[in-house]
Amino acid sequence: MSDELDSLDPYVQWIAGEARRSVAVDPAARRRLLDAVRSQPVPRRRGRVFAWLLEPRQLVLPPLAAAALAAGAVGIGILGGLAIHRDGRPSTAQPFSAGVAISQLPDSITPRAMKFVLIAPQAARVSLVGDFNGWNASATPMTAQGAGTWTVFVPLQPGMHTYSFVVDGSHFVADPAAPIAPDDGYGHRSSVVLVGGSSL
Amino acid sequence: MSDAADVQRVLSGDVDAFARLVDRYYERCARFAVRMLGNRDDAEDALQTTFLRAYRSLGKYQERDKFSAWLYRILVNQCRSIAARRNQRERVFVREEAVLLNAPDRRPNWSGEDEEFVQRVLAELDPLLREAFLLKYVEEMSYEEMSTLTGVGVSALKMRVKRACDRLRARWERIKDE
Numbered sequence: 587m588s589d590e591l592d593s594l595d596p597y598v599q600w601i602a603g604e605a606r607r608s609v610a611v612d613p614a615a616r617r618r619l620l621d622a623v624r625s626q627p628v629p630r631r632r633g634r635v636f637a638w639l640l641e642p643r644q645l646v647l648p649p650l651a652a653a654a655l656a657a658g659a660v661g662i663g664i665l666g667g668l669a670i671h672r673d674g675r676p677s678t679a680q681p682f683s684a685g686v687a688i689s690q691l692p693d694s695i696t697p698r699a700m701k702f703v704l705i706a707p708q709a710a711r712v713s714l715v716g717d718f719n720g721w722n723a724s725a726t727p728m729t730a731q732g733a734g735t736w737t738v739f740v741p742l743q744p745g746m747h748t749y750s751f752v753v754d755g756s757h758f759v760a761d762p763a764a765p766i767a768p769d770d771g772y773g774h775r776s777s778v779v780l781v782g783g784s785s786l
Numbered sequence: 787m788s789d790a791a792d793v794q795r796v797l798s799g800d801v802d803a804f805a806r807l808v809d810r811y812y813e814r815c816a817r818f819a820v821r822m823l824g825n826r827d828d829a830e831d832a833l834q835t836t837f838l839r840a841y842r843s844l845g846k847y848q849e850r851d852k853f854s855a856w857l858y859r860i861l862v863n864q865c866r867s868i869a870a871r872r873n874q875r876e877r878v879f880v881r882e883e884a885v886l887l888n889a890p891d892r893r894p895n896w897s898g899e900d901e902e903f904v905q906r907v908l909a910e911l912d913p914l915l916r917e918a919f920l921l922k923y924v925e926e927m928s929y930e931e932m933s934t935l936t937g938v939g940v941s942a943l944k945m946r947v948k949r950a951c952d953r954l955r956a957r958w959e960r961i962k963d964e
Contacts, residue, residue, distance in 0.1 A: 597958040602923035604904040609820045615830045629844040
């Protein structure tokens, strides 16, 4: 490396040398970072089987098989995540029973109770995080329904929401049955749900 | 304690082990982020997001990779994202640069200490050239390491570094002729 540096033009060498000087670091920024780290769930290494079960993957199918699978897509949706009708509307979407005041609101702003489902037989606990609860892993715990099925109902305003499941407090898992949201900048895959109002 | 041992301790629930990793790499990452992004606010954003992202993804880190290379890959991507997201502000910055360039130029001080001047000439480079130059001659990586980190082929990276050096040299010639 020093040979390569020596062969540089002296001016370029000077720029490189100056750029290698360390920069002043704000100690408060480092403290803020560590505070933010401590507020996160402790990361855990995924077991192989668990990782395989949860890892999103692409399947390449011959057209006939794809058509057959498409016909059964409703079942897969219910098994893997959010229950969705064939017309794309969530099967569990009903006006959220939050009293008369809400039921009198225009349909486009009436919250809807959405059921989220994840099959995770090896999980000890699962919670739902999303833009609707500030991505807070302790805000919306899911309930074990037996046979590894975890569910929760959440009232959501009509519109698009991004969400993810947090398994055992540390694994962020996208919904295998829902569209993937753009990268959140943290390397985690989230899912998208579109909650219909009258205008959606 | 090695990086791998600290990663293991974090995965066992010892958050303080992550503080040691932060201590080990924070300044080096800060230097790259500041040189790459040209200002400390953006650099702090990049560092914050990089280390948080690394922490949250630590379970996916494969021990066969060097932790520093894995961390740098996140940092480089984060710097790219921030630069792209703040394109509007960058354009304002470029306009300010144009004013500065019309002012009498400051000659480099060969005894060093002229950080502002270095930031300015680095900022004049195309971001991909700047990134390649910094990884090669500031972070002192091999082309193979750079290739793994950026996903760009070695020959393309060599070309970027050469073009960066040519532009810096041309910049110097311009100063000398003024």
